[in-house]
Amino acid sequence: MEVMREVWEMAAKGAVAVLVCREQIPCNPCEEACRRGAIVVGEDICTPPRYDPSRCDGCGRCVAICPGMAVVLLDRSPGGGRARVTLPYEMRDAVEAGGEAWALDAEGVPLGKGRIVRTAKASRKDAAMLVTLEVPEEWSLKVKGLRVRVMSLEAPQEAEMPSRDEGRTVCRCEEISCAEAQAYAAMGFRSLGALRRYSRIGLGYCQGRFCQTMLAGELQEATSRTPEEVGTFRVRPPVRPVKLSRLGGEDG
Amino acid sequence: MADVLSSEVVVIGGGVIGAATAYFLCKEGAEVMIVEADDLSSGASGACDGFVSLQTKQLGGHLEMARESSQLFPSIVEELEVDIEYNRCGGLMLARTAEQLKELKARAKKLKAAGLDVETLSPSELKERLPDVDKNVKGASFCAEDSQVNPYKLTLGLAQRAQEMGATILKGCKVENIVVTNNRVREVDTSLGSIHSRRVVCAAGTGSNQIGKMIIVDIPILPQRGQILVTESRDRLLDHIVSGAEYLGTKANLAEFMPEDEEAQKLGLGFTAEQTASGNILIGSTREFAGFDNNTTPDAINAIARNAIEFLPWIKDLDVIRSFAGLRPCSPDGMPILGTVKGVKGFYIATGHAGDGICLAPITGKLMSELVLDGETSMDIEPFSLYRFK
Ligand SMILES: Cc1cc2nc3c(=O)[nH]c(=O)nc-3n(C[C@H](O)[C@H](O)[C@H](O)COP(=O)(O)OP(=O)(O)OC[C@H]3O[C@@H](n4cnc5c(N)ncnc54)[C@H](O)[C@@H]3O)c2cc1C
Ligand code: SF4
Ligand code: SF4
Numbered sequence: 001m002e003v004m005r006e007v008w009e010m011a012a013k014g015a016v017a018v019l020v021c022r023e024q025i026p027c028n029p030c031e032e033a034c035r036r037g038a039i040v041v042g043e044d045i046c047t048p049p050r051y052d053p054s055r056c057d058g059c060g061r062c063v064a065i066c067p068g069m070a071v072v073l074l075d076r077s078p079g080g081g082r083a084r085v086t087l088p089y090e091m092r093d094a095v096e097a098g099g100e101a102w103a104l105d106a107e108g109v110p111l112g113k114g115r116i117v118r119t120a121k122a123s124r125k126d127a128a129m130l131v132t133l134e135v136p137e138e139w140s141l142k143v144k145g146l147r148v149r150v151m152s153l154e155a156p157q158e159a160e161m162p163s164r165d166e167g168r169t170v171c172r173c174e175e176i177s178c179a180e181a182q183a184y185a186a187m188g189f190r191s192l193g194a195l196r197r198y199s200r201i202g203l204g205y206c207q208g209r210f211c212q213t214m215l216a217g218e219l220q221e222a223t224s225r226t227p228e229e230v231g232t233f234r235v236r237p238p239v240r241p242v243k244l245s246r247l248g249g250e251d252g
Numbered sequence: 253m254a255d256v257l258s259s260e261v262v263v264i265g266g267g268v269i270g271a272a273t274a275y276f277l278c279k280e281g282a283e284v285m286i287v288e289a290d291d292l293s294s295g296a297s298g299a300c301d302g303f304v305s306l307q308t309k310q311l312g313g314h315l316e317m318a319r320e321s322s323q324l325f326p327s328i329v330e331e332l333e334v335d336i337e338y339n340r341c342g343g344l345m346l347a348r349t350a351e352q353l354k355e356l357k358a359r360a361k362k363l364k365a366a367g368l369d370v371e372t373l374s375p376s377e378l379k380e381r382l383p384d385v386d387k388n389v390k391g392a393s394f395c396a397e398d399s400q401v402n403p404y405k406l407t408l409g410l411a412q413r414a415q416e417m418g419a420t421i422l423k424g425c426k427v428e429n430i431v432v433t434n435n436r437v438r439e440v441d442t443s444l445g446s447i448h449s450r451r452v453v454c455a456a457g458t459g460s461n462q463i464g465k466m467i468i469v470d471i472p473i474l475p476q477r478g479q480i481l482v483t484e485s486r487d488r489l490l491d492h493i494v495s496g497a498e499y500l501g502t503k504a505n506l507a508e509f510m511p512e513d514e515e516a517q518k519l520g521l522g523f524t525a526e527q528t529a530s531g532n533i534l535i536g537s538t539r540e541f542a543g544f545d546n547n548t549t550p551d552a553i554n555a556i557a558r559n560a561i562e563f564l565p566w567i568k569d570l571d572v573i574r575s576f577a578g579l580r581p582c583s584p585d586g587m588p589i590l591g592t593v594k595g596v597k598g599f600y601i602a603t604g605h606a607g608d609g610i611c612l613a614p615i616t617g618k619l620m621s622e623l624v625l626d627g628e629t630s631m632d633i634e635p636f637s638l639y640r641f642k
Contacts, residue, residue: 026550046550174530190423194291197298197404200530205484205573236548236575241484244535245568247557 007053008141011076015058015086018141019051021070025237026247030071033061045246060120063088064128067240073132074140083140084117088128095119095131095148103135104145111139114146170218171211173204181215185222191231192216205241208233258448259285259420261624262440263455264427264463266290267297268403268609269602270455271410272617278417280625285449286411286419287442289426293407295457296609299546299578301480301526301534302403303493304611305343307370307395310504311362313635314587318608319368320631321615322397328614334409336401337529343398343493344373344382345500346389346523346563352497353391355508360393370395381492384566400493400526403610410617427456430466430599437467437598451624453600457581458544460589460603467596471589472641473604475579476520477540479552481560483570485531496523496563502539503607504586516559519552523559525567533570535560539580539607548575582606583641590619590636600624601638 010016019030019039028041030049038055039062041047063071063086073086085103089095097118102110114133121129133146170181181201189195192215201215202208212233219230238247261277263270266288274284288294306322309315329338347353353372360370371394378385378392415421422444430452431439440447454463454471464471499522501509511517520539527533538552553575561568583589583604593599602620605612615631622629 026553044550046554188423190291191294194294194298197293198408203482203530203532203574205571207573237550237553238572238575241571241573243568244481244483244557244570244572245561247481247554247572248561248568 003051003053007074008076010053010056011074011083014077015060015073015075015084016053017051017056017058017060017062017071018074019049019062019071021066021068022048025068025239026242027067027237027239028246029065029067030062033065035059035061060086060130064130069144072143075132076137076140078134081137082134083137084132084134085114085140085143086118086130086132087143087146089131089146089148090128095129099148101131101133102147103133103139103143104147105142106144108145110147111142112136114143116148170214171201171204173206174200176201178214181218182222185215185218189219190223190225190229192219192233193231195219196233202233207240257285257445259283260449261285261451261453262287262447262449263453264440265295265455265457265459266292266407266411266421266423267295267455267457268293268407268410268613269297269457269605269616270453271407271414272613273453273455273602273620274414274419274617275410276617276621277624278414278419280621282621282625284414284419285447286414286421287425287427287440287447288421288423289443289459291423292411292421293404295459296578296580297407297457298404299480299576300403300478300580300610301524301536302337302401302406302528302610303343303495303524303526304399304401305395305493305495306368306397306611307343307345307363307393308495308500308503309608310587311366313632314608315363315366315368316631317588317612317615321612322399324614324618325399325401328410332409332413334405334412336406336409338399338401339529340397340399341492342381342394342396343495344378344392344394346378346385346392346494346496348389348496348498348562350390352509356391356393356497363395368395369397382490382494384564386563386565389563394492398493400528401610402529406610406613410613427463427466430463432467432596432599435595435597437596451598451600453602453620453624455602457603458579460581460601467593467599469593469596469599469638471601471603471638472584473581473589474541475544476582476606477542477546477577477579478537478607479548479556479575479577480537481535481553481556481572482574482576483533483535483567484573486527486533486570487531488527490525490527490533493526494524494563496559498522499524499537515551515555519555521555521559523563525560525564532573533567535567544579546577546579548577580606581609585640588612588616588636589638590616590633591623591638593638
């Protein structure tokens with residue numbers, strides 16, 4: 001918590017990274033991204049990163065690259081009870097400075113609306129775009145995501161369920177349509193995990209990020225089971241595709 | 253659920269062994285109920301590779317079973333509606349050292365004498381089958397009959413076909429007790445109610461020990477964890493199932509093939525790789541006793557990756573998209589436990605297949621069906637009796 005206090009103090013003067021990564025997962029792009037040596041993972045790629053905020057200049061490279069969305073920038077310099085949080089944003093819909101977005105907590109629950117003060121395209125093609133939201137200072141540390149879609153501004157909970165148009169692709173990696181997903185869901189699987197193993201939905205390159213909610217919805221509908229009973233995909237490392245050479249300890 | 257359920261035979265466990273047993277029982281016209289605590293394939297059968305490998309079996313009954321099993325696969329492929337992605341691709345076992353190659357040669361000789369077609373390949377012969385293998389690999393043994401299959405689809409396909417032939421499948425139904433009176437099984441109590449039955453097959457995988465306790469019999473099964481990496485899907489890169497000689501060492505506890513590295517020994521590390529029909533490469537694996545913990549661990553993931561690069565250098569450029577771990581039902585000698593139990597009529601055991609359950613499922617199902625319905629089997633299963641441990 002010492003680091004957290006330091007970060008909070010520093011943020012009064014300008015943007016600084018807030019890093020909450022405790023997963024023992026083989027992952028280190030943040031270390032590579034940080035040109036100031038503020039983040040160190042070291043030899044053993046599975047240890048959580050050590051972070052020295054005093055070296056951070058708030059450039060945001062680590063925010064854009066972290067696959068676990070474990071880093072945001074915090075900037076309390078505007079004062080007046082307002083703070084700015086910079087988050088990665090991976091959707092392709094238009095986000096424009098001046099607009100509004102829902103600020104979400106770690107569970108995806110909307111905390112409230114924030115104003116978009118800045119957007120920045122990533123310099124690397126595999127890194128996310130950065131969006132800076134201005135929000136009340138009290139919940140600035142809870143903000144872990146944002147949602148911009150106009151529809152969801154009115155009804156964020158509803159909008160999570162995508163349309164069930166039959167031709168729509170549910171799993172892009174395995175090219176499985178909504179109609180096929182429905183057919184799989186009707187086959188009598190009890191859990192999302194079992195359905196995934198059989199249908200391969202969510203077993204592709206994206207690791208189920210896009211399709212999980214849709215598949216869960218179909219399964220709940222087909223089995224009349226609750227979201228808890230249906231469960232979620234079990235997250236196993238790596239959280240995003242990583243070259244085998246990196247796991248093997250050789251840098252590739 | 254109806255108040256009174258009954259079935260001629262109750263199969264406990266919806267893994268590949270339970271499904272195969274139900275399938276063969278149904279083929280003989282028996283009335284069967286599969287009782288599964290979770291979902292079909294939720295145990296080891298849904299978290300494994302799909303090697304149907306003969307050259308990795310231990311000489312004797314184990315190998316014989318594997319050979320019989322291998323011969324049953326083609327007809328199963330015909331009879332199941334699900335495409336189980338069976339591929340008779342042949343299997344390579346790679347030697348890293350000259351000593352290993354020598355041992356593999358000696359082993360090939362014995363396997364040949366037992367009727368299995370295994371040849372040893374020189375580095376240049378190996379290159380023809382496995383281009384871009386690491387230059388330090390000294391050669392390999394090759395068995396053309398080694399195959400691969402999708403284990404999940406095999407389990408589901410067998411269960412589904414059994415269902416079509418009349419089997420009832422109760423999922424989310426946990427066996428909590430087995431009622432035995434006058435030395436005979438009478439009833440299976442489950443979380444969903446009681447089932448009257450005079451014949452029960454225990455195919456509960458790592459849950460078998462628990463089931464044994466219900467009839468006061470020790471079925472010595474320990475969960476043995478195996479961890480696997482999954483790469484992105486690619487066009488065909490591997491035409492065969494591939495393993496390293498150390499895999500045989502850690503699997504069958506053979507001193508001559510044990511890894512030298514201490515950490516590898518501790519993890520029970522043995523290299524395996526296969527490309528599935530979907531194009532992903534499954535890279536294995538470990539053999540650890542960690543209780544019922546089926547998480548993947550950073551140490552093992554790193555070790556598996558490092559090990560794989562040493563055999564197939566090109567593999568390092570592939571993206572790993574997932575890892576998983578499964579718990580093998582493992583008996584003290586790593587071989588199945590099949591047969592009856594003294595003093596409890598109507599109780600049958602089919603478990604302990606450790607790392608060979610996918611390969612041995614067809615023959616196990618067939619033998620269990622014979623045992624349950626006729627009281628005798630077409631192959632001698634005495635070597636797999638529970639009482640060999642006493
Ligand atoms: C990493 C790994 C790699 C492997 N690779 C291979 C391979 O390449 N080739 C090969 O042949 N084999 C392989 N295996 C081994 C193979 O997966 C197992 O031998 C086989 O799946 C065992 O099948 P089973 O039906 O006995 O057990 P399981 O598949 O575990 O099924 C047992 C079922 O019983 C249920 N159950 C338990 N207790 C109860 C209860 N009280 N009431 C109701 N249900 C209960 C469980 O929920 C479970 O579904 C591998 C295993 C692992 C872990
Ligand atoms: S914001 Fe920039 S300087 Fe600060 S930790 Fe991240 S990459 Fe390093
Ligand atoms: S998850 Fe993010 S913060 Fe954690 S190690 Fe990976 S890149 Fe760094």
